[in-house]
Amino acid sequence: MAVAALPTSPKASSESPHALTPVHRVGERIFEIVADVGDMAVFAAMTLSWMFRRRTRWSVLVPTFYAIGVSSVPVVAITGTFIGMVLAVQAHSQFAMMGLETRLGSVINISLVKELGPVLAATMLAGRVGSSMSAELGTMRVTEQIDALSALGTNPIHYLAVPRFLACFLLIPLLTLMADFMGVIGGAVVSTQILLVDSFAYWQHSREYVGGIDLLAGVFKSFFFGAAIALISCHRGFNSRAGAEGVGRAATEAFVFSFIAILFLDFCIGIAWNSVYSAIFPNSVNLL
C-alpha cells in the first residue's frame, strides 16, 4: 500500500501558471495560430488519405448526401433566383440610360455563371451546411461520441469527415449549377416580363457572350469551395471546446473561416484560370 504523507497546500503547488506579459501573450497567440494552421493541414491530408484507404459505407454516405445536398436545394434555389432578379433591377437603369438594355442578358448571365452564382451559393452553403456540420461534430466531441468511435476501433476522420467531405465536394458544384440556372431564369423573368426588355435580343446577346467555358469556370471554382467548406467545418467541429459556448464558437468559426477561404480561393483561382486561359487562347480576353 502506497501512502503519501506529505502536507499539501494550493500555495505550495508547483503547477501554478507563470504570470504572462503582453509580449508573451502575443507570442502565444501567434504560436496557436501557426499550430492551428498546421493542424488543419494535417487534418486535410488525413481526410484525403482515408478517402482512398477504405471505402465508406453507403449507409453512412446516403444520409450525409441527403442532409448536405437535397436539404440545401430550397435555400440555394432562392439565393440563385434573387441574385438574378436583383442584378436585372440594378443594371437595367444604367443600361437604359445608354440605350443598351438589350445587352442586359449578357451582363446578368456572365456575372451569374462566372462569379456571383458560385460565390454566393458557396457562401450560403457555408452558413447552412458548414455551421451545422461544425455544430454537430462539436457536440459529438464534447459528449465524447468521437472518443467512443475511437474506442470502438473506428477512425473518426474516416467515419465522420470523409462522407461530409465527399458530399460537399461533389454536391456543391451541382448546387452551384442549380443556383446559376435559377439566377438566369430570375434575371430573364424580371428583364423581359417586368422591365420589358426585348426577349429575343436578351437571349441573343446572352448566347453571344456566355459560353460553356464560362459555366465551367464557375463550376470549377465550386469544387474548391466545397472542399474548403467541408475541411474547415469538420476541423472546427473536431476541435470544438467544451460546453455550449465552445460548440457555438466552433460553428461561428466554421462559417467565418469558410467565407474567408471562399473569397481567397476565388481570387487565386481567378488569377490561375486567366493565366491558363490566356496561354491556351492568346487572342481572347477573359477576365474572371
Add this chain to the structure above:
Amino acid sequence: MSAAAALPRPEGGPIIELLDLSMRFRQQGVLRDITLRVCKGETLCVIGESGCGKTVLLKLMIALLRPTRGVVKFDGRDLASLPEHELSRTRLRFGFLFQMAALFDSLSVFDNVAFGPREHNLCDDEELARLVAERLQEVGLPGGLEQKRPAELSGGQRKRVGLARALALNPEVMLYDEPTTGLDPIMSDVINELILQTQRTKRTTGIVVTHDMKTVAKVADRVVMLYPLSRLAPGAAQILYDGPPEGLEGSPDPRVRQFVRGEAGERLRELAQRRDH
C-alpha cells in the same frame, strides 16, 4: 467485506501497465509520475476528487490521449509504438462505458449496439440481430427499445445501452467512467450489479473510475486514490492509496479517510479564509 470478495481473485500478470506517466494540458498538469499495474481478472476502482485526472487516466489506458511523458503498455506492448491499424485492433479488446454513455445520437439503440461488430464485419445481419438482442437482454433492457433514439431513453437506459455496446465486442478489459453518476440509488445499484455480473460471467478485467463509495464497496478488488495535482506539494506522490477497499477507512493518510467519509474538512477552512480575505 466487499461483495467483490466473492469474485475470483486476479488470474495473471499485468495486462495494463502505466509507467512514470505524466499528462499536461497546455499549462495545466493533470497527472504526474503515475506508475500503476492492473492484473488480468482484477477489478480496480480509481477514486479521487473531481479534477484529479481519473478520466484522463482511463483515456490514457486505451490511447484516446497520448501521455506527455511515460509509457502505457497493454499486454506487454507499448501503445505509442503501435501503428494505427494495430492500435485500432487493440482497442477492440477494450470496452468503454463513457460517463454520459456517449451513444451516437443519429443512430437507433440497435445500431448503437451493433456498431462495433458491423463496422468490423464480424458477423452477418442475422447474427448481428441475435447478438444485439442478447446484449440488451444481458443488461436488462426490455424488447421494443431497439428502434428508439438515445434522446428518447432515460439516464439508466442510456447507461445500459452504453454497456451493451461496450460488451458487443466481447472485450477483455472493461473501462467504466463514473458509471453511476447522475443515476438514482436504485439504478446505481443496478449498474453496480451489471458490472459485477460482467466481471463474473465474462471474466473481464475492470477499471472503474468513480466517486461513489457504494460502487467501490460492491465491485472493487483493489482501490487507487488519486489527489489533484493542483493541491499537491512538489515532489509528493499523486497516488494517496493503493490497496484493498477494506483498508480505506483505516488509511494513515487523513485525506483518504476524509474522502471516504465525505468530509470537507480543510476545504471548509480554506473557503472561510478566502471569504475573510
